[in-house]
Amino acid sequence: MSAENYHFAPSEAFARQAIAQASLYAEAKADRLGFWAKQARELYWHKPFTQTLDFSNAPFAKWFADGKLNISYNCLDRHVEAGNGDRTAIFFEGEPGDSKQLTYAELTREVKKAANALTALGIKAGDRVAIYMPMIPEAVIAMQAVARVGAVHSVIFGGFSAESLSSRIEDAEAKLVITADGGYRKGKASALKPAVDEALSAGKCASVKNVLVVRRTNQDVDWVEGRDVEWREAVGNASEEHEAQAFDAEHPLFILYTSGTTGKPKGILHTSGGYLTQAAYTHKNVFDLHAEKDIYWCTADVGWITGHSYVVYGPLANGASQVIYEGTPDIPDWGRWWSIIEKYKVSIFYTAPTAIRTFMKLGSEIPDKYNLKSIRVLGSVGEPINPEAWMWYRAHIGGGQAPIVDTWWQTETGAIMVSPLPGVTTLKPGSAQVPLPGVSAAVLDDEGHELGRGDPGLLVLTEPWPAMLRGIWGDPDRFKETYWSKFEGKYFAGDGAKWDEEGDLWLLGRVDDVMNVSGHRLSTAEIESALVSHPFVAEAAVVGAKDETTGQAIVAFVILRQNQIEAAGNDADVSKILREHVAKEIGPIAKPRTIIVVAELPKTRSGKIMRRLLRDVAEDRPIGDVTTLADTSVMDIISGKIAGGAND
Numbered sequence: 001m002s003a004e005n006y007h008f009a010p011s012e013a014f015a016r017q018a019i020a021q022a023s024l025y026a027e028a029k030a031d032r033l034g035f036w037a038k039q040a041r042e043l044y045w046h047k048p049f050t051q052t053l054d055f056s057n058a059p060f061a062k063w064f065a066d067g068k069l070n071i072s073y074n075c076l077d078r079h080v081e082a083g084n085g086d087r088t089a090i091f092f093e094g095e096p097g098d099s100k101q102l103t104y105a106e107l108t109r110e111v112k113k114a115a116n117a118l119t120a121l122g123i124k125a126g127d128r129v130a131i132y133m134p135m136i137p138e139a140v141i142a143m144q145a146v147a148r149v150g151a152v153h154s155v156i157f158g159g160f161s162a163e164s165l166s167s168r169i170e171d172a173e174a175k176l177v178i179t180a181d182g183g184y185r186k187g188k189a190s191a192l193k194p195a196v197d198e199a200l201s202a203g204k205c206a207s208v209k210n211v212l213v214v215r216r217t218n219q220d221v222d223w224v225e226g227r228d229v230e231w232r233e234a235v236g237n238a239s240e241e242h243e244a245q246a247f248d249a250e251h252p253l254f255i256l257y258t259s260g261t262t263g264k265p266k267g268i269l270h271t272s273g274g275y276l277t278q279a280a281y282t283h284k285n286v287f288d289l290h291a292e293k294d295i296y297w298c299t300a301d302v303g304w305i306t307g308h309s310y311v312v313y314g315p316l317a318n319g320a321s322q323v324i325y326e327g328t329p330d331i332p333d334w335g336r337w338w339s340i341i342e343k344y345k346v347s348i349f350y351t352a353p354t355a356i357r358t359f360m361k362l363g364s365e366i367p368d369k370y371n372l373k374s375i376r377v378l379g380s381v382g383e384p385i386n387p388e389a390w391m392w393y394r395a396h397i398g399g400g401q402a403p404i405v406d407t408w409w410q411t412e413t414g415a416i417m418v419s420p421l422p423g424v425t426t427l428k429p430g431s432a433q434v435p436l437p438g439v440s441a442a443v444l445d446d447e448g449h450e451l452g453r454g455d456p457g458l459l460v461l462t463e464p465w466p467a468m469l470r471g472i473w474g475d476p477d478r479f480k481e482t483y484w485s486k487f488e489g490k491y492f493a494g495d496g497a498k499w500d501e502e503g504d505l506w507l508l509g510r511v512d513d514v515m516n517v518s519g520h521r522l523s524t525a526e527i528e529s530a531l532v533s534h535p536f537v538a539e540a541a542v543v544g545a546k547d548e549t550t551g552q553a554i555v556a557f558v559i560l561r562q563n564q565i566e567a568a569g570n571d572a573d574v575s576k577i578l579r580e581h582v583a584k585e586i587g588p589i590a591k592p593r594t595i596i597v598v599a600e601l602p603k604t605r606s607g608k609i610m611r612r613l614l615r616d617v618a619e620d621r622p623i624g625d626v627t628t629l630a631d632t633s634v635m636d637i638i639s640g641k642i643a644g645g646a647n648d
């Protein structure tokens with residue numbers, strides 16, 4: 001029997017203690033809004049809400065709009081007030097091996113001090129604060145402090161370049177940047193502050209008044225007097241008293257940039273009450289969190305949505321104890337993650353399929369050396385998990401019995417939307433299975449007809465949900481156009497999907513020009529515009545090709561400006577230069593795996609590049625239908641070139 005056909009019913013022992021119950025589905029179906037209102041009441045409201053959903057100005061939704069709350073109070077103070085101040089909130093493990101623990105009382109105190117420091121720097125409710133940090137406790141403290149004072153954070157992943165950083169700071173007009181001298185990654189100190197300095201240089205990012213700098217690696221950094229501020233002084237000397245003020249449920253909480261189908265990243269906007277409701281609800285039910293005894297670890301960086309919802313907000317709102325690890329999984333060796341699970345007795349572990357496939361390739365001897373008996377629940381996110389990787393994950397990390405929750409969601413959805421519930425759902429490797437209680441999804445054909453079981457189509461969400469994005473920062477038209485224009489009144493996710501014969505959902509990958517590389521979202525257009533910004537490149541087309549480990553890999557087809565290359569000296573290593581250039585423009589994660597030099601690109605008569613054909617080439621398949629090409633001989637030349645070994 002192939003792995004796709006396996007079914008794993010929950011064990012009786014697991015089901016007996018499970019947080020989630022099958023009755024949740026019926027309850028939510030009977031009264032969807034009442035169901036979400038009930039979940040929202042698990043939070044502390046300074047002013048309770050009386051309205052649940054206002055979708056009268058669709059697609060702009062308001063949830064719990066007349067209620068008021070403070071996000072950070074919900075994540076911190078209320079646990080201390082409930083007598084759980086001594087519970088560990090964060091077990092921090094630095095890459096070099098240093099470690100530190102913060103209880104809820106300690107974390108609350110640090111966040112209060114940081115909130116006072118932000119106020120002293122002139123940060124007020126509604127101001128935007130950019131955060132560019134390594135995975136250290138201060139990243140969590142900074143995000144919580146920004147939320148506490150009602151400001152709006154925009155976290156930029158530390159792997160993004162100065163160029164990406166500055167365009168995001170400018171788009172959001174951030175007043176403050178919080179960063180660190182550097183962090184430890186891949187066995188060495190990796191600098192961050194120089195990228196901030198570069199992002200703010202030459203009159204760029206004029207909105208930024210201050211840069212708040214955490215010392216982590218103690219490497220030398222340039223210092224701009226009057227602008228740069230030491231975290232250890234500003235936060236270290238701040239008062240520990242800070243009363244959290246209540247903000248409207250729809251007060252903006254954060255902007256997170258993600259790649260779309262154009263060259264310009266979208267600033268996805270999330271607000272407060274609905275977001276926290278769904279982040280907390282899903283974290284508790286999907287991971288079966290028993291906060292008083294579980295040790296939870298999500299390996300995502302705070303630079304991505306998973307790090308927001310399932311490191312900073314969901315777990316803290318639920319009073320969970322969690323591990324935060326700074327570095328990469330291979331330092332000092334590939335056993336590092338498993339040694340961390342053993343050390344902290346991690347019971348719930350959430351990671352991405354690309355990591356699982358990497359470990360699978362390295363061999364089970366590595367995890368088998370560690371005691372992973374503490375694991376009870378495993379999670380997967382970011383891309384489809386292939387059944388083989390699912391089975392390996394369960395066998396070697398989950399002791400052959402831990403339920404695996406394959407969670408489908410997006411930066412835009414804010415929280416998990418489709419996933420099994422451990423202890424309730426009979427698991428099926430490879431499928432994300434069913435919409436969570438309170439979530440409504442459908443699979444449509446191109447004309448918007450609902451498809452039944454077995455037919456692949458486009459995934460839509462048919463009803464608004466609490467953690468849904470509230471818009472694209474500064475661009476309401478793009479918000480409507482991207483998500484709500486394809487199918488009237490329905491949210492178009494950009495993913496292909498199908499229901500199987502048993503009614504379980506299978507995700508089939510993106511249907512637009514968004515790639516998914518190691519669970520990271522990248523746009524073909526963004527990389528193309530980075531490539532053509534180099535003088536060597538006349539034209540570029542980028543496609544995502546299937547890759548065994550990373551899901552997809554970036555393959556770029558470029559037409560070169562020969563005269564420029566000659567001017568630079570004929571021995572220029574074009575591939576290397578262009579890959580470095582993309583790393584500089586966007587970040588190392590966007591470097592093409594392969595650059596293929598071509599004389600022409602396949603285009604339709606109207607000039608549109610036919611990426612489908614390039615994907616055939618990149619994936620080494622027979623070339624599909626070329627009849628709409630302006631010049632049908634182009635593909636012969638391109639594929640002949642590949643066969644001739646132009647691939648690097």
Ligand code: PRX
Nearest residue numbers: 381382383384406407408409410411507521
């Ligand atoms: O294509 C889907 C894929 O990741 C996309 C969202 O990317 P991002 O906004 O960066 O968020 C990633 C973390 C939530 C989706 O449109 N995706 C995410 N999770 C899954 C998935 N594809 C299949 N199965 C999943 N579990």
